[in-house]
Amino acid sequence: MEDCTHIFQISGIKIHEKKRVLVQGIQRLGGKYIGGSVYQHGSTHLIIPQVLSSEKFLAACAAGKWVVTPDYVLDSAKNGSWLAEGPYEVTISTCATSTFHPVRQWREMVASGTITGAFQGWRVLLMIQEPTRRAMFRRLLKAGMAKVYRSPPPSHASVTHVMAKPITVDSKSHNAPCYPVTHIVQHLFGSNCVDMNFKIPDDHSEEVQKASDLARLETELKNYVVKHEGRPRLVFLEFLGCHDPYCPQPRVTDTDFSNIGTMIECGLYSEALDSIRSAMFPDLLLPVPYLASLLEHAQQGNATSVFVKNLQKVLNNLLLNNSPWFKQASVKKYFTQVLQCPRCKAGLWPFLQTAISYCLSGELTCHPLPGPALPALLHFHSGLLAFFLKLFQRELHSFTSWDFLLHEGRGVPQGSASGSLLYATFWTIWERFTLLTGAVKQLIQLLVQAAMKDYTGRDETPDMHLADTLLELLSVLVEFWCQQHVKLNQKLVDKGLTDLAEHFAVISHDVSPAVLAELVVRIRLTRLKLVIADAIFRFICCRNGFTVRDEPLSLKKMMLSYLPALGNLALSPTGPQLKPGQTSHGSARQGSSCSAQSPLVNETSLEKGNIPRGLNRVNAAGETLLHRACKRNQVQTVLQILALPGTDVNIKDHAGWTPLHEACNHGSTACVEALLHHHPAPVLNSQVGGVSPLHDALLNGHMDIAKMLLEHAGSVLLQQTDQDGMRALDLVSASNQREMLLRSTEVGDAAIRNMAAATEVLNLPLLELGSTLLAHLIFSYQQERGLSGFAQLGSRARSLVRALEAHSLQKVVSGWTDQRAARLAQDVQTLLELSRGNHLGQTSRAVKECDGENTLFLIEIVENLKSRGDALLADL
Secondary structure: OOOOOOEEEEOOOOOHHHHHHHHHHHHHOOOEEOOOOOOOOOOOEEEOOOOOOOHHHHHHHHHOOEEEOOHHHHHHHHHOOOOOOHHHEOOEEOOOOOEEOOOHHHHHHHHHOOOOOOOOOOEEEEEEOOHHHHHHHHHHHHHOOOEEEEOOOOOOOOOOEEEEEOOOOOOOOOOOOEEOOOHHHHHHHOOHHHHHOOOOOOOOOHHHHHHHHHHHHHHHHHHHHHHHHOOOOOOOHHHHHOOOOOOOOOEOOOOOOHHHHHHHHOOOHHHHHHHHHHHOOOOEOOOHHHHHHHHHHHHOOOOOHHHHHHHHHHHHHHHHHOOOOOOOHHHHHHHHHHOOOOOOOOOHHHHHHHHHHHHOOOOOOOOOOOOOOOHHHHHHHHHHHHHHHHHHHHHHHHHHOHHHHHHHOOOOOOOOHHHOHHHHHHOOOOOOOOOOOHHHHHHHHHHHHHHHHHOOOOOOOOOOHHHHHHHHHHHHHHHHHHHHHOOOOHHHHHHHHHHHHHHHHHHOOOOOHHHHHHHHHHOOOHHHHHHHHHHHHHHHHHHOOOOOOOOOOOHHHHHHHHHHHHHHHHOOOOOOOOOOOOOOOOOOOOOOOOOOOOOOOOOOOOOHHHOOOOOOOOOOOOOOHHHHHHHOOOHHHHHHHHOOOOOOOOOOOOOOOOHHHHHHHOOOHHHHHHHHOOOOOOOOOOOEOOEOHHHHHHHOOOHHHHHHHHHHHHHHHHHOEOOOOOEHHHHOOOHHHHHHHHHHHHHHHHHHHHHHHOOOOOOHHHHHHHHHHHHHHHHHHHHHHOOOOHHHHOHHHHHHHHHHHHOOHHHHHOOOOOHHHHHHHHHHHHHHHHHOOOOHHHOOHHHHOOOOHHHHHHHHHHHHHHHHHHHHHHOO
């Protein structure tokens, strides 16, 4: 659209609906709209309802652009082509019988080539201290083709005008006339500026002052969020007893260990261990072969409990006095050699994995071990897990303490995070930028198994010692990886956390609600708790046949989407929805993916004859057989695929399109119906480039599919907008078609309301799980996003609340560039809406009247959020 002759900006129209109609008219006629709050030189037309004291209007006058009323676009749209601009050019009345065209004289001179702009030939020294105002006047003067200098001007510059605010002795010292900024209005409009009854925006202009206040508020909120995110993320009490990390360098050869070697060769392991304990000094490293022999002796089940206990003391002393994160590379190499299976020597992770598997009575060990599980051997492997955890905790602590050590003048630890033992255990050289590595996947699988094994029952306090250890281990490695990448690539960190959480949700699909709730409660790292609780909540919603809003996590999403979803969970049928062991344990795809099997699977569904040909073949566009079948309306193939275990109904091709998108785009009505009746249900509000399945259906004229979607999901689908801000109904011009869609929407909303009005809880365990997840989700979100301490901001908090009370959220954050500040503003807006009672009506009666312990706690949390909104308003 580079050669477009109608490029518009809009000023002075605050009503969103009026602006939307104008933008649609511009685009329908082949024009282009440029948004934003400042003047853009590439525009050809400015639309204003009347003469304004705004930057856009003054700049358009100075540049000789067309300045027209909104009727120009509206009448042109009715005409079907652009009309002449002259009759629509903005005017003002200077007396009872005459009018004045404030832009015409400059526009005609620029169009004839007499001048290039109203300020042609001006060389202006701009002496305005406030940055926002200085930038505004610079844009205004440059629109009129003036040359603008900042103070001090270049030595070769010949200044013709000095414009200052305020005018000072220094501004009058240059060899050029000094003018106030109001001189711009006088030059543009002459004597008529008196009749125009307005003045150039200055320090007292409400619009400029608001923009300045909002920009300052954004900076303050950004600083608050950054400071909040920089706080210590994990506090391990073990560090309170640590010795000074800068102890003497280790001496490997100062002590003669030959006698100990002889005892080991003779099988006198206990005597050798006693000699080591008596001979060791804080700065002494035991030779690796001797320590490996002692570890192998214990690993084969030949050691007593006393021997295992003493061996653990030796390991802990080595760790305490020879910390690998503060020492040279040789100490890291020493621990790398020690912390591997003394027989297999396959590396750190296989050794750790073997210890976990043995504690679980599993068979996944690096080599066969004595069984059944012996008490002393269990003690040995449990001690190894504790040792690994302490090692990794301290390593994480060391890297997060570097800034503190520098500030204290105690130097910087040697080495880098990339050479740490954490990296060596969980990441290969090819996986450094991936959180969900092969080792991490295996750790999650073992964690879920440990939780199911440790949980003893609902009426007792569950003893989840092993699960707690593995959760702590997962938290450490997640926090470590995030800290290494968050400063360079926040999107990479967000994707890594999402992938890990969705994999966790899929892996734990057949875990009982009580165990899942207990697991989430026990996660100490709020960053990890936030994403896992969110993923599990979305997964159980998807698995039970309904979807939630497809948008980034926010307090608003939790109130408008997750809270109403609890009503659906309460009415879900009891009993297992999936058969254990039949869901794919592969990594979850990016986005809202559900890899759960359909409950319609029968015993013969896995027979070769029932598997569609080409099921696992993906073409160059990333389309699966399900995509291709939906495009061709091959409903029998679609039903066959949906009946297979592990089918992901929301799988995306390389462009992001789902099978539902393809079915809606190509008019495959039968396939859409099959997808909508599948459990889990497809995500109806997924968008690609702003195009949802409903948009796709309407853009291609498939009204029957559009009605089906609306009857399934209701009016929530009509709220989605595409990249141009157009809703689904905007794509339908015929009134009878719009009425049909609205009737279908009413059907969908009525079904949703009937479900919300239900008072009987049919599935209390599932509701209690959902309430637990949502309660901890809200808590973790407040901790991570800084919302919990927002009220302590004092004047800054009051400023934001006042701004949100005076303007819409979109107006407040329209010029903000920092997403963290904008997100905080949106969350505060949600608190204010809760205070007004706008969101609480979304909760079903079944949830409100449920006497389940976790559900009652959740309702209390929501009421507390409402009280916080009341307090913010009361503090104004």
